[in-house]
Amino acid sequence: MRSVLIWAAVAAALLVPVVAAARSPLLAWRDSFYIAAGFAGVVALGLLLLQPLLAGGYLPGVRIRLGRRLHAWVGAGLVLAVVAHVAALWVTSPPDVVDALLFRSPTPFSAWGVVAMWAVFASALLGALRGRLRLRLIVWRLCHVSLAVVIVVGSVVHAMLIDGTMEIVSKVVLSALVLAAVAKVVVDLRLLAGLRRMAWRSGR
Amino acid sequence: MTHALKARRTLLTAAAATAAAGLITPLRAQGLAPTPTMRGGANNYLAGAPVVQRIGGGGFWMTGTVRRAGDGAPLPRIRIQIWAHTTEGHERDPHSHGATLTDANGVFRMEMPQIVPAFGQAHGHLAYDAAYDENGFATVFLRPVMRSARDRSLSADFVLQRA
Numbered sequence: 001m002r003s004v005l006i007w008a009a010v011a012a013a014l015l016v017p018v019v020a021a022a023r024s025p026l027l028a029w030r031d032s033f034y035i036a037a038g039f040a041g042v043v044a045l046g047l048l049l050l051q052p053l054l055a056g057g058y059l060p061g062v063r064i065r066l067g068r069r070l071h072a073w074v075g076a077g078l079v080l081a082v083v084a085h086v087a088a089l090w091v092t093s094p095p096d097v098v099d100a101l102l103f104r105s106p107t108p109f110s111a112w113g114v115v116a117m118w119a120v121f122a123s124a125l126l127g128a129l130r131g132r133l134r135l136r137l138i139v140w141r142l143c144h145v146s147l148a149v150v151i152v153v154g155s156v157v158h159a160m161l162i163d164g165t166m167e168i169v170s171k172v173v174l175s176a177l178v179l180a181a182v183a184k185v186v187v188d189l190r191l192l193a194g195l196r197r198m199a200w201r202s203g204r
Numbered sequence: 205m206t207h208a209l210k211a212r213r214t215l216l217t218a219a220a221a222t223a224a225a226g227l228i229t230p231l232r233a234q235g236l237a238p239t240p241t242m243r244g245g246a247n248n249y250l251a252g253a254p255v256v257q258r259i260g261g262g263g264f265w266m267t268g269t270v271r272r273a274g275d276g277a278p279l280p281r282i283r284i285q286i287w288a289h290t291t292e293g294h295e296r297d298p299h300s301h302g303a304t305l306t307d308a309n310g311v312f313r314m315e316m317p318q319i320v321p322a323f324g325q326a327h328g329h330l331a332y333d334a335a336y337d338e339n340g341f342a343t344v345f346l347r348p349v350m351r352s353a354r355d356r357s358l359s360a361d362f363v364l365q366r367a
Contacts, residue, residue, distance in 0.1 A: 026320060028291075028293050029292075029320050030294075030322075031294065034294070083265060089323075092294065093247065093248060093294075093295060093296065093322075093323060095244070095246075095248060096244065096247050096248075096323050099247070101245070104243060104244075105244060105323050106242060106243035106244040106245075106347055107244075107325055109324055110324075124261035161324070162324040163324055163325055163326065164321065164324055165322040182299065
């Protein structure tokens with residue numbers, strides 16, 4: 001029963017914002033590329049909720065091993081969603097996207113989004129190269145989680161400052177859930193305890 | 205009806221502001237600074253948009269004043285180009301663009317379709333482009349943001365300096 005409720009809540013958290021955005025009056029005045037750009041952004045924010053849930057093994061029925069593999073696939077999906085978001089915005093208005101990428105946009109939310117975008121790419125790269133990098137687990141984790149925090153904070157601020165197709169209540173709820181999920185996984189990973197242990201060992 | 209009254213009130217306010225500015229500026233000793241170009245102001249600009257009575261179906265007002273840097277004298281017959289993402293088209297669409305001239309008091313008013321939020325903000329674009337005006341001032345691009353996406357008008361003021 002508990003697991004059904006958790007899955008239903010996660011499904012609702014992912015689907016409701018998409019359905020609500022599909023009812024936005026702004027869609028009537030946008031072409032298909034611009035509409036696709038908006039939905040890619042909404043989907044990306046939804047995937048940001050799945051990531052900490054999968055990494056932390058919080059979803060009932062998904063063991064940590066399977067969770068980590070799904071985490072990698074969802075991460076790849078997140079990269080694709082971000083690329084689609086930026087590319088479709090570029091088709092809609094090239095100069096606005098160039099301004100955003102060069103950090104000279106008049107809109108404050110652009111810089112938050114661009115920083116989050118680079119953190120998504122870096123985080124995905126770190127995940128893909130995990131075997132080859134031969135970093136200590138604690139170091140690798142610290143890098144990956146730091147990037148995840150930058151991604152989540154950047155994306156939430158980016159989304160909240162935008163007057164776009166997302167409906168406001170679903171946007172606030174999804175953003176809060178994403179922040180809460182990443183906070184929980186950061187606490188549960190006990191990174192600080194690991195760091196302290198590492199410092200103690202190297203100091204001996 | 206209320207809309208007409210509102211537009212009239214805006215016009216009266218603009219006229220009063222212009223008159224007040226005209227009275228005050230001589231006391232301020234040549235101090236009026238030129239308006240700088242805003243970030244992103246020139247985005248999706250199409251040079252040489254034609255002078256039109258209104259852009260598309262109308263229903264929304266873009267208003268403003270044009271004055272001379274230094275003494276603040278209102279500038280008549282200045283060509284101002286206007287474009288925005290509206291209910292009738294994207295910023296880059298040629299039919300979203302139009303130009304108008306200031307009147308004897310340096311005031312311009314352009315009727316255009318309702319501006320809707322695009323790229324995260326409901327905003328408009330205005331240009332004074334030296335290449336399309338014979339008065340010899342330096343080019344300025346503005347990008348004013350609407351306080352609310354439900355506003356039915358937006359205003360932007362230019363203070364131009366000699367090129």
